[in-house]
Structure formats: C-alpha cells, structure tokens
Amino acid sequence: MTNPFTSLKRVLIFGWKNFSREIGLSLVSIFVLVVTISLITSLFLIRGLSEEAISEVEDKADMTIDFEGIVSEERIMELEGEISEKFDIDKTDYISREEAKERFVESFGDRPVVMEALDEVGNPFPASLNIKAGDPDTYRAISEFANDSYPELIYGIDFYGRQAVVEGIFSITETLRSAGIIVSSLLALIAVLLVFNTVKLAIYGMKEEIRVMGLVGSSSMFIQGSFVTQGVITGIVSALLSFIVFLVALMLVPYTYMEVNVYKHLLESMPFVLIMQLSVGVILGVVSSVVAARKYLG
Amino acid sequence: MIFFNKVTKIYPAHFTKKETVVLEDISFKIDKGEFVSIVGRSGAGKTTLFRIILGEERPTEGSVFFDGQDIHKIPFTRFHKTRRRIGTIFQDYKLLSSKTVYENVAYAMEVTGTKDEEIERDVPELLETVGLLEKASHFPYQLSGGEQQRTAIARALIHQPDVILADEPTGDLDPYHARDVMNILLRINEGGTTVVLATHNKETVNDLCKRVITLKDGRIANDCEKGKFIL
Numbered sequence: 001m002t003n004p005f006t007s008l009k010r011v012l013i014f015g016w017k018n019f020s021r022e023i024g025l026s027l028v029s030i031f032v033l034v035v036t037i038s039l040i041t042s043l044f045l046i047r048g049l050s051e052e053a054i055s056e057v058e059d060k061a062d063m064t065i066d067f068e069g070i071v072s073e074e075r076i077m078e079l080e081g082e083i084s085e086k087f088d089i090d091k092t093d094y095i096s097r098e099e100a101k102e103r104f105v106e107s108f109g110d111r112p113v114v115m116e117a118l119d120e121v122g123n124p125f126p127a128s129l130n131i132k133a134g135d136p137d138t139y140r141a142i143s144e145f146a147n148d149s150y151p152e153l154i155y156g157i158d159f160y161g162r163q164a165v166v167e168g169i170f171s172i173t174e175t176l177r178s179a180g181i182i183v184s185s186l187l188a189l190i191a192v193l194l195v196f197n198t199v200k201l202a203i204y205g206m207k208e209e210i211r212v213m214g215l216v217g218s219s220s221m222f223i224q225g226s227f228v229t230q231g232v233i234t235g236i237v238s239a240l241l242s243f244i245v246f247l248v249a250l251m252l253v254p255y256t257y258m259e260v261n262v263y264k265h266l267l268e269s270m271p272f273v274l275i276m277q278l279s280v281g282v283i284l285g286v287v288s289s290v291v292a293a294r295k296y297l298g
Numbered sequence: 299m300i301f302f303n304k305v306t307k308i309y310p311a312h313f314t315k316k317e318t319v320v321l322e323d324i325s326f327k328i329d330k331g332e333f334v335s336i337v338g339r340s341g342a343g344k345t346t347l348f349r350i351i352l353g354e355e356r357p358t359e360g361s362v363f364f365d366g367q368d369i370h371k372i373p374f375t376r377f378h379k380t381r382r383r384i385g386t387i388f389q390d391y392k393l394l395s396s397k398t399v400y401e402n403v404a405y406a407m408e409v410t411g412t413k414d415e416e417i418e419r420d421v422p423e424l425l426e427t428v429g430l431l432e433k434a435s436h437f438p439y440q441l442s443g444g445e446q447q448r449t450a451i452a453r454a455l456i457h458q459p460d461v462i463l464a465d466e467p468t469g470d471l472d473p474y475h476a477r478d479v480m481n482i483l484l485r486i487n488e489g490g491t492t493v494v495l496a497t498h499n500k501e502t503v504n505d506l507c508k509r510v511i512t513l514k515d516g517r518i519a520n521d522c523e524k525g526k527f528i529l
Contacts, residue, residue: 003411006411006413006414007411010408017396017397018396021396022396206396208392209394209395209396212392212393212394213394213405213409214378214381215352215354215381215386215392216381216386216405216406216409216453217378217379217381217382217384217406217409217410217457218378218405218409219375219378219409220374220375220378222409
C-alpha cells in the first residue's frame with residue numbers, strides 16, 4: 001500500500017528538481033508569468049486609480065440655485081425639503097443674502113475699492129441653495145423640478161452654466177469605464193494565452209519523458225503532481241518578482257495625479273496586490289502545467 | 299502469463315499513406331518463467347506487439363491477456379499497476395534525461411511507493427551488479443551507449459517485475475556489451491522472471507537455444523521450442 005505522505009514528499013521533490021534542473025525553461029516561464037502578472041496588476045491598479053479620479057471629478061460636480069431678492073427663507077426651505085424628498089441628495093447648503101455678503105467681505109475685505117463699491121450698492125448678493133446630489137445624473141432633473149415648481153423663486157440655476165462641462169465629464173468617465181473593462185479583459189486574455197503557450201511548449205519538450213514515466217509504472221496523478229509542484233514554484237517565484245517590480249514602480253510613480261494620492265492608493269493596495277499576484281501566479285502556473293501535461297499522459 | 303488471442307493491428311490510411319497491416323491474426327501464449335525470443339526483420343511488428351502489451355496501442359481486432367486479465371479492459375486510472383509488473387528495456391534506452399543514473403533506477407521504485415530505506419539499499423546493489431555504481435550521479439548524456447542500456451536494464455529490474463520486455467536491447471551495442479546484456483537477461487530468467495526478447499540479431503537468438511516466435515509480414519511464421527533464427 002502506497003503511503004500518501006511518501007508519495008507527496010516525492011512529488012514535491014520531483015517538482016523542485018524539474019524546476020531547478022530545467023532552469024532555462026523555468027526562467028522563460030517565469031519571465032512570461034512576471035510580464036503577465038505585472039500587466040494584470042497594473043490593469044487592476046490603473047482601474048482603481050481611474051475609478052478614484054472619476055469619483056474625484058464627480059464629487060466636484062454640484063449645483064447652485066440663486067433666489068430672487070424678495071424670497072423668504074421659509075419658501076426656500078420648502079423647496080429644499082421637496083428636493084430632498086424627491087431626489088437622492090447628499091448635502092444641501094443654504095446661504096442667506098447676509099451670509100453671502102459676509103463671505104464676500106471675508107474674501108475681499110482687504111481691497112478698499114471693492115469694499116467702497118459694495119457700500120454704495122448695498123447687498124447685491126442673492127440667497128442661494130447649494131446642492132450635492134448622490135447621483136450626478138439627477139442635476140438636470142432637480143433643475144427642471146425647481147424651475148417648474150417654484151418659477152417665482154428662481155433667479156438662476158448655476159447648473160446650466162456648467163451643464164455642458166459636467167455632462168461631458170460624465171460621458172467621458174462612462175466611456176472610460178467601459179473601454180477600461182474591455183481593454184483590460186483583452187490584455188489579460190492575451191497574457192493568459194501567452195503563459196499557457198509558453199508552459200505548453202516547455203512541457204512539450206518533456207513529452208517523451210512523460211511517456212517514459214508512464215511506461216515505468218508511474219500513475220497519472222504522480223506524474224501530474226510533479227508538474228503541479230513545478231507550476232506552483234514557478235507561480236510563487238514569478239509573483240514575488242512581480243511584487244518587486246511593483247515596489248520599484250511605487251518609488252517611481254508621481255505622488256499625486258489628478259488630485260488622487262497615487263502613492264497612498266498603491267501603498268494601501270499592497271497586501272491585496274501581493275495576494276492577487278500569488279493567486280494569479282499559482283493558478284496560471286498550475287492550470288497551464290496540468291492542461292499541458294495531461295495532453296501527453298493518454 | 300501473456301496470451302495473444304487472434305490479434306490484428308491495422309494502422310488506418312493517412313493522407314498519402316495506405317492502410318498498413320502490422321499484425322494479422324496473431325495468437326500465442328507465454329507461460330510464467332519462459333524466455334521467448336520474438337524475431338523478424340525490421341518492421342515485422344515486434345515493437346507494435348510490445349506496445350500492445352504495454353497498453354500504448356489497442357489491437358484493431360482480438361485481445362491480449364496479462365495474467366488472465368484483458369489488458370485493454372483495464373481502466374486507464376489503474377493501468378499503471380499492470381505496468382509496474384512489467385519491466386521494459388527499449389532499444390533507445392528511454393532514460394529520463396533530467397535524472398541521474400541513480401534517480402532513473404530509483405524512479406521505478408519510487409512510483410510504487412517503496413520505502414526510502416529499501417530504495418537506498420537496493421539501488422546501489424543493483425547498480426553494482428550492472429557495473430554502474432561509480433556513475434550513479436551521472437546524467438544519461440554523460441554515459442556511453444552500453445552504460446545507458448545497462449541503466450535501462452537496472453531500471454527494468456529494480457522493482458522485480460513478473461515480466462521483462464526487452465526490445466532490441468543489444469541493437470546499438472558492440473558484441474562485448476551485447477553479450478553482457480544477454481547474460482543479465484538469462485540470469486533474471488533463471489530467477490523465475492518471464493523474459494520476452496524482441497530482436498533481429500541472429501547470433502543472439504541462436505546462442506540462447508530458447509523458444510523462438512518468428513514474425514513475417516505481421517503473421518507468425520514459426521513458433522518453436524529451442525528454436526533458431528530462421529527467416
């Protein structure tokens with residue numbers, strides 16, 4: 001009766017010997033795997049960063065409703081209540097005429113000419129309501145609702161002024177998201193196929209050995225076991241090398257990009273990246289080894 | 299031990315090649331402990347016959363029994379157990395190029411789950427018998443043809459199989475090494491192991507004075523006890 005631990009120990013030793021003695025082939029496989037893992041890692045990180053940049057841009061979008069000078073605060077609060085009820089609103093900020101003037105004075109108090117002009121005209125600032133919606137797509141609807149329901153209150157809605165820009169940004173970010181998914185998937189697929197073919201070629205070179213192992217009385221599991229071990233070792237070495245590539249890249253990237261703290265983002269992603277790289281490396285190494293070796297076991 | 303029952307092997311037509319009949323209506327029986335030479339010209343079907351016993355080829359018609367069991371009805375997942383009862387010596391040695399002499403021989407024991415202590419005891423002993431102990435750590439490419447063949451023989455013998463299939467084991471060897479190999483096979487046979495030798499070497503067969511099955515154009519032309527190489 002075969003002792004499973006003895007068999008396991010031997011399979012692991014054979015796998016290690018295959019790896020170390022066929023070092024030329026192993027290095028080729030490692031190189032291709034490192035390229036693949038690094039590519040998948042960068043696709044993942046770039047996606048994460050662009051998501052963050054997109055959210056950053058989306059966060060900046062808001063709308064301001066300016067009210068006629070004679071409108072009472074109660075009416076404005078009434079409109080604010082209705083908007084909050086009807087739409088998904090993150091935050092509203094009411095600025096009274098007095099507050100608006102105070103803010104202006106805070107900003108331009110050190111310019112006597114401006115202050116003199118202000119004294120002459122009194123308080124030209126309208127009361128306003130600043131709205132930040134949960135879903136940036138709702139600004140147009142909010143604006144239409146305010147104009148239709150409370151036309152007598154509205155002096156102007158600032159959303160229209162920035163409408164083209166905001167909608168343009170949303171359209172670009174949506175396109176970027178879809179294109180990113182398609183391009184990433186395609187690149188990942190090409191990389192995976194490249195790994196499969198490299199490992200397949202490496203094992204093709206051993207097809208006669210696989211046949212002889214079978215003729216000597218080795219079970220398929222025993223033969224495949226050594227290739228699985230080889231795949232695991234190749235995967236782990238490749239993942240660790242890819243992680244080093246990632247660390248080097250971390251030192252080279254700009255600290256911030258499009259107001260996103262790239263360094264912080266990458267640093268926070270480190271444990272996940274290592275786990276992801278190990279998983280990708282080991283899974284690709286094992287699956288491609290098993291699939292390629294299986295072909296010659298029949 | 300081995301029984302061929304009306305075995306025919308036909309390779310189907312392939313592109314420009316016509317259909318090839320390699321074995322036709324072959325029937326014979328080899329008993330336990332026999333030494334049988336299968337002779338015939340190159341292409342007579344000797345190697346195909348071995349490949350059928352090893353389960354690498356399926357007969358087009360007929361069946362082959364090993365110890366009463368139809369070889370080609372044994373599930374693939376269990377077939378390695380049958381192969382472990384057969385030691386095979388190939389004309390081109392078929393050593394594992396990435397393993398040393400010691401590892402090549404030990405491999406046949408390791409796959410059967412033999413304990414490490416037994417492997418460490420038996421492999422050096424057998425390597426000494428075949429005169430390769432000093433080259434135990436050499437890789438196949440560092441050995442001469444004769445040394446490679448002796449490694450292959452040691453690998454075929456190490457797990458004490460019931461049957462040895464030797465396919466042209468002296469084909470590439472000089473007369474001195476060829477005689478060595480034949481002496482080893484005879485000694486194994488004296489120990490009770492069945493030996494099936496495929497060869498086209500007339501002198502080797504005539505010197506043996508054992509049973510000879512002669513294949514001609516895929517058919518058995520002759521099968522006689524203490525036979526001679528006659529074609």
